[in-house]
Amino acid sequence: MNRKRYVTFILMLMLLLLAAACSDQKNENEKVEADEPTTSEASADDGEGDGNSADEEAKENTVEEVAADPLPQSLAELEELPAGYTGFISILDENGQKKIDELTAHLPDISGERSGNELDHYYNGLLAVFQQDFKGPDELIAKLKFQSIGSPDIDNPRMQFKENMNVLVILDGSGSMGKKIGGQTQMEAAKKAIVKFVGNLPKEANVGLRVYGHKGTGSSADKAMSCASSDLLYPLQPYEKDAFKQSLDQVKPAGWTPTELAITEAQKDLANFNGEKNTNIVYLVSDGISTCDDDPVAAAKALYDSDITPIINVIGFNVDNDGQRQLKEVAKAVEGTYQDVQDAASLQKELDQANEVAKQWAEWKKRESQSLSHERLKKDLDIFVFDSQQFTKIVDERQQVGFTLQYLYQTKKIMSSESYDYLVEKNTEYHRWVQTQYDELKADLENMNEMQYSEAIQALEEKYLQNTPD
Known part of the structure; x- marks a missing residue:
């Protein structure tokens, strides 16, 4: 082979090797591109990832709202509630205002808009602060039994x-x-x-x-x-x-x-x-x-x-x-x-x-x-004294809760007028119910005045204690 042909052969071989190398690189690039998402796909993936993270974060920050406990449904349940602060507090007095701040410091923040359930929770807490020691049928019937000692019909x-x-x-x-x-x-x-x-x-x-x-x-x-x-x-x-x-x-x-x-x-x-x-x-x-x-x-x-x-x-x-x-x-x-x-x-x-x-x-x-x-029911049980004592407690509790709500609204601890109106109405309705329960008990006692002790006690127990748990 002469020198000219030899050089030509070498040049052609080099060109073939170079072309093969370029072809391999192209195939490799195509494979890599095929494995990687497109720009739009990448954007979509990024968005989906952020969305999942946001959902999970929102889920973690969401506290399941628990239904507020119901208020008492009977005088027996009312009697079981522990007494709170029963003294009088004036919202016009600086010391009274400090006392209210102290007694209500543990209550949740309702300065913003709140659901009815959240406001019910708040009212329950506020009511507990000023809960009166109401007397119910248990103690009343026990006292009636004690007063009946020696009655010939027992x-x-x-x-x-x-x-x-x-x-x-x-x-x-x-x-x-x-x-x-x-x-x-x-x-x-x-x-x-x-x-x-x-x-x-x-x-x-x-x-x-x-x-x-x-x-x-x-x-x-x-x-x-x-x-x-x-x-x-x-x-x-x-x-x-x-x-x-x-x-x-x-x-x-x-x-x-x-x-x-x-x-x-x-x-x-x-x-x-x-x-x-x-x-x-x-x-x-x-x-x-x-x-x-x-x-x-x-x-x-x-x-x-x-x-x-x-x-x-x-x-x-x-x-x-x-x-x-x-x-x-x-x-x-x-x-x-x-x-x-x-x-x-x-x-x-x-x-x-x-x-x-x-x-x-x-x-x-x-x-x-x-x-x-032993026709002593009117004299010894003293229905009217009992009734007036409970009436005083109803008025004191209703007013103290009401005055406190007014103070909290004036000092912007309750910001929403809707929340304030809701709590005021709830307070009024609840104490109206309490008064109705005691009015009914008083009427029952008055109607039993002419009964013998055994009959009166039995009637009271059947009406007020039959559903009371042991």
Whole structure:
């Protein structure tokens, strides 16, 4: 091969290799482009990705709205609500405004537009702040039963007068009874009321005094000792003023609150007074919940179910919501009365109810079991006093909630006039319903005035307690 042909051959070979390389590169580029999305496809993909992220973020930030709890549907439910702040607050007074700010600080923000459900939640919270301690049919019927003791038309042997009457007072001597109330301690107020109470009992009745929680201190180191303290300071016997007072003077508010122990020991105090021949009445006076990890409700039920067949009533003296709840459970378990009293005068008034029953027993004893006239529903139950007390609470609660709404609207904590109008109308309608319920109860009580006690009690229980859970 000559030199010219050789050069030509080399040049042609190089051109063929170069063409092949370009062809491979083109195919590779086409493959890469085929694998990658187009600009529009990429944009669509990017948009879809952002959309999913936004949806997920929105989903995470969306809180499922829970339906507001319903307001009470009956007087029994109304009675169960714990009391809130029941003092009067003026929205025109700077201190009153500060108090409202303090009491409503925990409520949710409704400065913007809100749904009806959110406003219902808000109203429930505001109502709880100013909730009054309404009395319902449970306590009323229990009081009516107590007042019916000795009535000839009552078949229950527990509620009939017997040859003897024994009244045992169980007094809380725990440290909290040292709190001041009306210029004196709760213990001092309780002592005065009890002395007057037992002093007014018929001389034929026996009286006893048991105290509990009066030893040690409120410290953890003294808990065991304090929770084991309960003494019968005045055994059941006729009242002797000096001896009784001397026994009561020993009591100083001290330690923890062993309520179960006191009730269990009270059963021993009454062991020799069988219910067949004795009308036994027990008054538990306490200012709070039992603090000794015990079960006073079970102890009270055991005493109630014993052959002592006592009538057990409970008085809560300036008690908080937890204490009220437990003491009410004690009273309910033994079908007794529960009364919450805030001062010495109201404590005395409650104990006077037992004095009235004791006087009826003394009359019965004098008449040697002759029938007594027990048309006392109007006099003893005092329908109009009860009704006026509940009416005052309705007015106070409605006005305090209404005034607070007005203040919150004026200070821009409620911005929307629609929200404000909704809450005001809800407040009006709710308290109109409460008033209707009490009007109906009052009418029922008035209609039962001419009934015998057993008929009246049965009618009230059938109407107001048949749907009440145990």
